[in-house]
Amino acid sequence: MSITTINPATGVKIKDVEPITPAALEAKLVLATAAFERHRRTSFYDRACKLRRVADLLEARQADLGKLITLEMGKPLKGAMAEVVKCAMVCRYYADHGEDFLADSPAQTDASRSYVRYEPLGIILAVMPWNFPFWQVLRFAAPTLMAGNVALLKHASNVPQCAQAIEDLLQEAGFEAGVFQNLPLEANRVMGLVQDDRVKAATLTGSELAGSSLAAACGSVIKKTVLELGGSDPFIVTPSADLATAARIGTQARMLNNGQSCIAAKRFIVVDSVADAFMDYLVQEFLALKVGDPLDLATDIGPLATPGILAELDHQVQTCLRLGAKALVGGQSLQGSDRLPADLRSGYFYAPTLLADFPPGTPADQEEFFGPVALLFRVADLDEAIALANSTSFGLGASAWTTVEAERDRLIQDLEAGAVFINGLVKSDPRLPFGGIKRSGYGRELGQDGIREFVNAKTVWIK
Numbered sequence: 001m002s003i004t005t006i007n008p009a010t011g012v013k014i015k016d017v018e019p020i021t022p023a024a025l026e027a028k029l030v031l032a033t034a035a036f037e038r039h040r041r042t043s044f045y046d047r048a049c050k051l052r053r054v055a056d057l058l059e060a061r062q063a064d065l066g067k068l069i070t071l072e073m074g075k076p077l078k079g080a081m082a083e084v085v086k087c088a089m090v091c092r093y094y095a096d097h098g099e100d101f102l103a104d105s106p107a108q109t110d111a112s113r114s115y116v117r118y119e120p121l122g123i124i125l126a127v128m129p130w131n132f133p134f135w136q137v138l139r140f141a142a143p144t145l146m147a148g149n150v151a152l153l154k155h156a157s158n159v160p161q162c163a164q165a166i167e168d169l170l171q172e173a174g175f176e177a178g179v180f181q182n183l184p185l186e187a188n189r190v191m192g193l194v195q196d197d198r199v200k201a202a203t204l205t206g207s208e209l210a211g212s213s214l215a216a217a218c219g220s221v222i223k224k225t226v227l228e229l230g231g232s233d234p235f236i237v238t239p240s241a242d243l244a245t246a247a248r249i250g251t252q253a254r255m256l257n258n259g260q261s262c263i264a265a266k267r268f269i270v271v272d273s274v275a276d277a278f279m280d281y282l283v284q285e286f287l288a289l290k291v292g293d294p295l296d297l298a299t300d301i302g303p304l305a306t307p308g309i310l311a312e313l314d315h316q317v318q319t320c321l322r323l324g325a326k327a328l329v330g331g332q333s334l335q336g337s338d339r340l341p342a343d344l345r346s347g348y349f350y351a352p353t354l355l356a357d358f359p360p361g362t363p364a365d366q367e368e369f370f371g372p373v374a375l376l377f378r379v380a381d382l383d384e385a386i387a388l389a390n391s392t393s394f395g396l397g398a399s400a401w402t403t404v405e406a407e408r409d410r411l412i413q414d415l416e417a418g419a420v421f422i423n424g425l426v427k428s429d430p431r432l433p434f435g436g437i438k439r440s441g442y443g444r445e446l447g448q449d450g451i452r453e454f455v456n457a458k459t460v461w462i463k
Contacts, residue, residue, distance in 0.1 A: 003157045003184055008074035008303040009294055011346035017160040017184050028181050029198050032123045032150050035178030040120050040148040044099035047146050051095040053173035054138075055088035065134065065165065067295065072159045073130045074303040074348070075257050076294045087138040093430035094451065098146035101448045102455065113462045118455040120148030122200040127190060127214060129206045130156035130305055131260045136205050137166050139428065141180060143451035145170075151180045152199070154190055158305060191217045201225065201454050205262075208439055226443030226453050228262065228435055230368045231396030233426055234389035235265035236411065238382060239274050241401035241423075247281035250374075253399060253425035255289060255352065258302050259372035260309070262440075263397040263419075263426045266369055268376045269385045275378045279328065282354060282376070286329040289352045289372075293344060303348040304371050310335065310348040313371040316363045320355055323362045328376070329354040366392055382407060390416045395438035397426035418444075 002016035020028070058065065066081035075083075102118040124144050128136045137153060144151050155163035167182040185193070187210075194202060194217045203226040204214045211227040218225045235253060237246050253265035270278050294302030304310045314333045321327060330353030336345050356376040358364045364375045379385045389398060398417040402408055412420050418436040419426055428434045433449040435441060444450055 001186070003160050003186070005072050005158055005160055006306075007071055007347075008305050009344055009347040009349075011307075011348070014071060015161065019186050019189075020184050025183065025185070025193070028152070028178075028183065029123070029196065031178035032152060032181060033198050035176050036120075036122050036150045039145075039150055039176060039179050042148070044102075044146070047148070048095035048098065050170075050174040051091040051142060051146060054142075054169055055091040055095075057169050057173060058084050058088040058091070058134075068161055068165060069133055069159075070294045070302070072162055073133060073305045074294050075131075075260075076297075076299045076302050078297050079257060080294075083132055083135050087134050090135075090139050090430040090446070091142045094142040094146040097448075098143065098451055101451045102147060104460075109461065111461045111463055113460075115460050117458045117460055118147070118452060119458055121454050121456060122149060123152060123198055124149050124454050125152045125154065125190075125193060125199050125202040127154045127202065127204040127206065127210070128156065130159045131257055131262075133159040133162040134166065135428075137163075139430070139434075139445055139450075140203055141166070141170070143446075144454055145175065145179060147451055147455050149454055150178065152193075153180070153182050154185045154193075155182065157187070160184055190214070194218055194223065195221055199223070203227070203443075203445075203453075205229075211441060224454070226435070226445065227441035228396075228443075228445065229439060229441040230394055231262040231264075231436065231440050232266050232366075232368045232392045232394045233263055233397045233399065233417075234267045234269050234385075234415075236385045236389060236398070236400040236402075237268065237270040237274065237278050238385070238400070238402040238404070238407055239271055240403040240407070241274070241278075242403075243274060243278045244281050246401045246423075247278060247285050249425050250282065250399075251285040251289070254374045255301060255372055256425075258304060260305060260370055263428070265399055265425065266375060267364075267389070268374055269379055269388050270376065271382070271385060272378045272380055275376075279356070279376060282374070283328055286352045286354050286374075291334065291349060291352065292340065301349075301352055301372055303344075304350055305348070307348055309370060310350060313350055313369060313373060316367060316369055317353060317355065317373060320358060320362045320364055324357070324359040325355050325362055325364065326357045327353060328356055330373075331355070368394065382410065386411070386414050390414075393439040394436070396436035396440040397421065399424065399426050 069080035330351035334349035433444040
């Protein structure tokens with residue numbers, strides 16, 4: 001069966017890609033194995049030069065690559081171009097710092113000399129999602145290749161052209177064939193690939209189900225994994241916050257990438273004394289969002305990536321409403337709506353939505369809403385806000401808004417998350433480790449921690 005990419009703004013098929021055959025997959029594994037033996041012996045300087053060339057190519061082609069992202073998965077073009085530029089930043093970051101991060105680390109022991117040396121493992125498999133089709137891949141690839149490993153990419157099936165474009169860029173920048181290879185592979189063949197002895201470790205960004213399946217497969221053959229999974233990130237607003245700014249940034253934090261981000265602000269938890277005022281600001285921000293053609297630079301909200309995501313999100317929203325929640329803004333699919341131009345009515349659009357007043361037992365209690373839907377909760381005080389923030393099985397990011405130092409310190413200490421951002425939206429940054437706890441995954445990408453995930457920390461003791 002072909003791997004098909006469909007323009008989510010129109011529902012029109014763009015391209016079919018044939019899955020890789022078993023023989024071709026074997027050839028890529030052979031190529032990767034040979035390439036690793038050469039790539040691991042290249043200098044950090046050589047790898048850094050190639051990563052800088054990747055960055056130059058990304059910046060030079062940001063418009064074309066951004067359009068490709070938009071056509072395949074629907075994010076507004078301005079966000080897609082920004083994603084490409086951010087990829088250039090991560091390439092330069094590891095080109096500049098990778099050698100220092102992996103330098104021998106001395107230790108004082110009873111030996112004449114002892115130290116830790118960081119050595120590459122070999123072939124690393126990356127199973128990557130569609131929502132940031134360049135960023136998710138290059139934030140893995142830049143540190144992985146800089147460390148001397150080689151990579152195999154199994155990208156999401158709805159972005160096959162983005163996947164191939166990344167391989168082409170890396171080869172054009174000078175990386176040897178086999179150092180980074182795209183595998184147009186069906187999902188049901190991934191676990192078989194994990195079993196191959198030549199694959200040394202794997203990383204996945206995606207759903208809990210996909211992550212647990214990959215972890216189980218890797219665990220059965222004793223291979224390391226890094227998992228970045230779902231999130232239901234809280235956005236806490238206290239009485240001391242600048243409410244207008246919090247509402248403006250909160251809207252950006254929720255609606256980034258049409259709301260399809262693991263670290264989006266999904267649950268707005270607001271202390272009751274300022275809840276009405278904050279809600280008024282937030283409603284006005286939501287009403288001002290422009291939904292439409294994602295190739296139009298004036299568009300704020302494009303389509304969801306697939307009809308399945310649209311159907312699941314609408315089911316969650318309608319369930320909440322049926323059980324007694326209220327829609328302050330939106331609350332419905334826009335597919336077929338005359339609010340859209342005729343050529344977009346078959347697209348997978350959902351209205352920006354703000355839900356509130358949830359009775360117990362709705363999907364808002366525990367589920368991740370993946371799309372332009374925000375959930376507003378009122379709480380009595382900071383204690384209740386922290387308890388509600390920590391009440392889900394997720395622990396990816398958290399944003400909190402306060403100008404009170406004691407509150408800030410308490411939020412940093414008590415929120416259960418891989419990252420806490422005070423008075424700002426949660427974001428990934430090459431300079432900081434990124435990842436979650438609980439069912440949001442384990443391990444870290446980015447920063448020094450990220451480049452050390454897929455290396456052998458070899459102890460050396462010399463007498």
